[in-house]
Every structure is written in structure tokens, then in C-alpha cells.
Amino acid sequence: MSIENCTIQYMMTEKCGVGKRELNKARKRAEIVQVAASMxxxxGYAATTMSAIADTLGGSKATLWAHFSSKEDVFSAVLDRHVDTFSRSIDEVLTGQTFSVPALRRACLRFIDCLLRESSILLYRMVMSEGDRFPELREAFYTRGPIKLRTRVAGFFATVFDDDDAHALTQLMVAAVTGYRSDLIMKPDRSGVDHEAFVDTMLRHIAWPEPRSNA
Known part of the structure; x- marks a missing residue:
């Protein structure tokens, strides 16, 4: 959540009885998360310390510690902000939708766009490069990101297919799209890349299971 969105949200809740103190606290937390995300x-994760975050923010270091008890907590908040933005983009094409190939096509294209945002690529590279040294980094990323996304996608498939098929299709789709992302970020030249052609080819080659009898 950006500082601006946080401010708007809490200004609205203030009208319902939330005081200025709570508003200021939320704004400061959003500022910390925004600064930490950039750092x-x-x-990288190893080079970013609580002291460095506090120094960049300015003011008392006690303020940072009043909001977060560790670097891991700060990083989790950064992940949550990133995943919330990511999820809203995906939910726009999945929420309230019953499975159909055209709806899945739109979701895949939106998924690819989100994965190829600069912030997503930088986050992915950081987790891959530092995850072995800091297992908590990889665990936080996986539980707050991919698992949440898979749950949403599986729910979309489950509107038509049984649970086992929905989970299998989710695994297939996520593996194909994230693999496509990994291949693209390795390419020295992405000119001429056609996301729609990739998605159309993928969908054309899926052997769709039988829908549930009551679907």
C-alpha cells in the first residue's frame, strides 16, 4: 500500500471514529515499508539492515522498532504490500468469474504482465540469489506470494472442475507462466516477444479434464 493510499484509507476510517494517532501510526508504517522496499x-536482503532503514528514514531508531521487531518483519510487510498490489491485478480478471478459456487467457496475460514488472523481477532475483543463505527469506516469499496466488487460481478452476483437477491445472498454469517469465528475463533481447502467442499455444495444448457433473 502506498503512503497516499494508506492516508486516504485511514482518513476515511477516521470519519468513523479512528483518531489522528492511529492515522499517523498507519502513515509512518507505510512510509517505513516504502523505504524498506526500495532498499x-x-x-539486497543481506545488505539492508534495520539501522540502515532507520538512518534512511531519519529521526529516532526507536520509531522503526516500535513498528517492527526485526528485519524479517519488515521484509514480510514489504512482501505483503507487493502481493496485495499483484493480487488486485489478478483478481480484476478472476473475481466472480466462472472458468472459461477466454477468462483464463485474460488471467494468464495479466499474470505475465505482473511478473514482468521491474519490482517483481528484482524481488524474484533477490529471493533466488539470497534464499539459500536466508531460508526465512524464501519461506516468507513463498507463503505470502505463490501460495496465495495458487489458492486464487485453484478457486477459479474449481468453479467447473473437481478439486484434484483444479489443483493439477493450477500447477500446470503457474509452472508454465513462471517458466516463461524465467526464460524471458534471461534473454538479452526481448524485442519481438509475443505474450499472447505463448498463452494461446499453451491453452491450445492443454488436455482439459471433464467438468464436474453439476458444473
Whole structure:
């Protein structure tokens, strides 16, 4: 959540009885997360310390510690902000939708667009490069990101297919799209890349299971 969105949200809740103190607390937390996100993505997880975050924010270090008890907590908040933005983009094409190939096509294209955002690529590279040294980094990323996304996609498939088929299709789709992303970020030249052609080819080659009898 950006500082601006946080401010708007809490200004609205203030009208319902939330005081200025709570508003200021939420704004400061959003500011910390925004600063920390930039530092993590630019410098990496290991190089970003609580002291460095506090120094960049300015003011008392006690303020940072009042909001977060550790670097892991700060990073989790950064992940949550990223995943919330990511999820809203995906939910726009999945929420309230019953499975259909055209709806899945739109979701896949939106998924690819989100994965290829600069912030998503930087986050992915950081987790891959530092995850072995910091297992908590990889665990936080997986539980707050991919698992949440898979749950949403599986729910979309489950509107038509049984649970086992829905989970199998989710695994197939996520593996194909994230594999496509990994291949693209390795390419020295992405000119001429056609996301729609990739998605259409993928969908054309899926052997769709039988829908549930009551679907």
C-alpha cells in the first residue's frame, strides 16, 4: 500500500471514529515499508539492515522498532504490500468469474504482465540469489506470494472442475507462466516477444479434464 493510499484509507476510517494517532501510526508504517522496499530491491536482503532503514528514514531508531521487531518483519510487510498490489491485478480478471478459456487467457496475460514488472523481477532475483543463505527469506516469499496466488487460481478452476483437477491445472498454469517469465528475463533481447502467442499455444495444448457433473 502506498503512503497516499494508506492516508486516504485511514482518513476515511477516521470519519468513523479512528483518531489522528492511529492515522499517523498507519502513515509512518507505510512510509517505513516504502523505504524498506526500495532498499531491499536495490541493495539486497543481506545488505539492508534495520539501522540502515532507520538512518534512511531519519529521526529516532526507536520509531522503526516500535513498528517492527526485526528485519524479517519488515521484509514480510514489504512482501505483503507487493502481493496485495499483484493480487488486485489478478483478481480484476478472476473475481466472480466462472472458468472459461477466454477468462483464463485474460488471467494468464495479466499474470505475465505482473511478473514482468521491474519490482517483481528484482524481488524474484533477490529471493533466488539470497534464499539459500536466508531460508526465512524464501519461506516468507513463498507463503505470502505463490501460495496465495495458487489458492486464487485453484478457486477459479474449481468453479467447473473437481478439486484434484483444479489443483493439477493450477500447477500446470503457474509452472508454465513462471517458466516463461524465467526464460524471458534471461534473454538479452526481448524485442519481438509475443505474450499472447505463448498463452494461446499453451491453452491450445492443454488436455482439459471433464467438468464436474453439476458444473
Amino acid at each position: 531491499f530491491l536495490e541493495q
